[in-house]
Amino acid sequence: xxxxxxxxxxxxxxxxxxxxxxxxxxxxxxxxxxxxxxxxxxxxxxxxxxxxxxxxxxxxxxxxxxxxxxxxxxxxxxxxxxxxxxxxxxxxxxxxxxxxxxxxxxxxxxxxxxxxxxxxxxxxxxxxxxxxxxxxxxxxxxxxxxxxxxxxxxxxxxxxxxxxxxxxxxxxxxxxxxxxxxxxxxxxxxxxxxxxxxxxxxxxxxxxxxxxxxxxxxxxxxxxxxxxxxxxxxxxxxxxxxxxxxxxxxxxxxxxxxxxxxxxxxxxxxxxxxxxxxxxxxxxxxxxxxxxxxxxxxxxxxxxxxxxxxxxxxxxxxxxxxxxxxxxxxxxxxxxxxxxxxxxxxxxxxxxxxxxxxxxxxxxxxxxxxxxxxxxxxxxxxxxxxxxxxxxxxxxxxxxxxxxxxxxxxxxxxxxxxxxxxxxxxxxxxxxxxxxxxxxxxxxxxxxxxxxxxxxxxxxxxxxxxxxxxxxxxxxxxxxxxxxxxxxxxxxxxxxxxxxxxxxxxxxxxxxx
Ligand code: NAD
Ligand code: ZN
Numbered sequence: 001x002x003x004x005x006x007x008x009x010x011x012x013x014x015x016x017x018x019x020x021x022x023x024x025x026x027x028x029x030x031x032x033x034x035x036x037x038x039x040x041x042x043x044x045x046x047x048x049x050x051x052x053x054x055x056x057x058x059x060x061x062x063x064x065x066x067x068x069x070x071x072x073x074x075x076x077x078x079x080x081x082x083x084x085x086x087x088x089x090x091x092x093x094x095x096x097x098x099x100x101x102x103x104x105x106x107x108x109x110x111x112x113x114x115x116x117x118x119x120x121x122x123x124x125x126x127x128x129x130x131x132x133x134x135x136x137x138x139x140x141x142x143x144x145x146x147x148x149x150x151x152x153x154x155x156x157x158x159x160x161x162x163x164x165x166x167x168x169x170x171x172x173x174x175x176x177x178x179x180x181x182x183x184x185x186x187x188x189x190x191x192x193x194x195x196x197x198x199x200x201x202x203x204x205x206x207x208x209x210x211x212x213x214x215x216x217x218x219x220x221x222x223x224x225x226x227x228x229x230x231x232x233x234x235x236x237x238x239x240x241x242x243x244x245x246x247x248x249x250x251x252x253x254x255x256x257x258x259x260x261x262x263x264x265x266x267x268x269x270x271x272x273x274x275x276x277x278x279x280x281x282x283x284x285x286x287x288x289x290x291x292x293x294x295x296x297x298x299x300x301x302x303x304x305x306x307x308x309x310x311x312x313x314x315x316x317x318x319x320x321x322x323x324x325x326x327x328x329x330x331x332x333x334x335x336x337x338x339x340x341x342x343x344x345x346x347x348x349x350x351x352x353x354x355x356x357x358x359x360x361x362x363x364x365x366x367x368x369x370x371x372x373x374x375x376x377x378x379x380x381x382x383x384x385x386x387x388x389x390x391x392x393x394x395x396x397x398x399x400x401x402x403x404x405x406x407x408x409x410x411x412x413x414x415x416x417x418x419x420x421x422x423x424x425x426x427x428x429x430x431x432x433x434x435x436x437x438x439x440x441x442x443x444x445x446x447x448x449x450x451x452x453x454x455x456x457x458x459x460x461x462x463x464x465x466x467x468x469x470x471x472x473x474x475x476x477x478x479x480x481x482x483x484x485x486x487x488x489x490x491x492x493x494x495x496x497x498x499x500x501x502x503x504x505x506x507x508x509x510x511x512x513x
Contacts, residue, residue, distance in 0.1 A: 003095030011107035014076035022074035100149035189224025198260035229255035248278035268294035269301030276307030280322030295345025299382030344424025352385035406431030412477035438493035
């Protein structure tokens with residue numbers, strides 16, 4: 001995996017932010033200046049005075065070269081490390097450079113507070129810094145990945161994660177990486193190897209994803225030395241049942257899997273839920289890696305470790321928490337996803353925006369053309385919301401229930417439609433109706449449901465229950481929903497954009513539709 005280099009002027013927060021980022025991503029951290037000072041046993045200002053800047057830059061080049069041999073690391077660079085072309089080439093070859101930018105007063109305030117005697121900055125701090133920023137302006141601006149580092153370090157870290165599409169979920173042992181990167185399918189074998197995941201590997205796809213991406217995934221795994229078998233299940237929610245699970249268990253046996261082997265799911269939420277459940281139960285649990293190929297699976301189903309299948313009486317009635325060991329996300333695969341499926345996935349993105357990312361919701365309100373031209377960004381932002389929520393509440397004892405917004409009614413509508421409505425389409429309808437309910441029983445902004453309906457319609461999603469669906473059947477189905485406890489159905493309902501109230505009890509379901 002490429003290294004993560006943090007770059008920017010002194011005072012931009014490279015070290016503070018770098019340490020937090022490394023900690024959150026469960027990666028090693030290296031401060032290049034500290035590394036150089038330790039190995040030279042001399043402070044950088046003394047080195048500059050005694051040996052001159054060229055000497056120091058040579059040491060930087062050597063230190064950078066030695067980073068290339070180590071495993072993925074978060075590296076904080078010196079304020080001028082990449083002025084030397086050779087250094088920049090090294091950094092951009094072995095990693096991605098994030099520039100931290102902020103204004104002069106913030107830089108000065110931070111440096112004075114730190115009392116830090118950095119090179120070139122000891123005297124007349126502000127003037128020197130202003131001059132340096134002016135001289136280096138074009139240089140700093142030439143980096144494509146830039147983050148405003150004025151906010152608190154925790155916020156800067158979240159912004160960097162969103163930009164890189166790089167997350168680590170550590171709340172459920174042993175933790176796993178979520179890596180959003182174009183072309184990551186071809187690096188799968190290498191990624192499994194570097195995490196010591198065992199073979200043989202069973203790749204579970206469906207009849208649509210297998211011909212599109214099966215060979216690439218198998219090729220990558222085989223190139224890394226894995227013995228592989230592919231099993232393509234019939235595509236579609238109607239196959240998310242026990243019969244398919246049984247076929248997967250048999251497939252595991254036939255492929256020679258044991259408890260240390262790995263199942264890779266290559267598909268949407270249906271394939272992920274099924275393959276994950278097979279992994280949770282085969283030999284009392286083996287490893288799985290989730291490679292989501294639909295927008296819905298990327299921003300929702302592949303994250304959080306919920307696996308399971310449907311019964312005729314309702315969706316996801318049998319399941320297990322069994323987190324994957326890795327979630328590689330390749331937004332490029334969405335280019336083959338049917339338009340209707342992509343729009344359905346946007347329903348979950350809208351939901352994420354409403355729960356915790358008003359900026360993401362604002363993007364969704366701009367309509368399909370605006371959104372569809374920014375899908376990789378939508379994927380990265382959508383994932384950020386879900387990761388934040390499940391890290392706060394891994395076993396759904398509190399705030400995670402917010403993710404059920406739109407789903408209590410949505411699941412019932414989906415089921416009663418006989419799965420003619422896609423999951424996301426049913427959730428779109430569910431969100432609008434549940435928001436109307438919220439307007440009646442909570443202090444929810446009046447007009448929110450109308451605004452939401454406009455946004456979802458603008459993305460080509462349905463917002464009303466089709467006339468041919470029986471309301472009584474939908475209510476009956478809600479009563480079967482597994483989220484009810486002691487006979488009471490609990491809803492997650494929006495109060496405003498960015499705030500959802502969980503555990504709202506509704507006794508009389510007949511009044512909800
Ligand atoms: P899906 O898996 O049925 O995929 C939708 C369709 O797209 C299928 O026909 C599939 O073959 C096809 N497809 C997938 N990737 C493709 C690609 N890149 N190119 C072309 N075709 C492709 O459905 P989904 O919408 O991904 O997932 C819905 C399921 O996810 C539901 O069963 C839902 O309950 C579940 N889900 C689970 C969780 C969770 O936390 N586990 C969360 C949300 C939803
Ligand atoms: Zn959903």
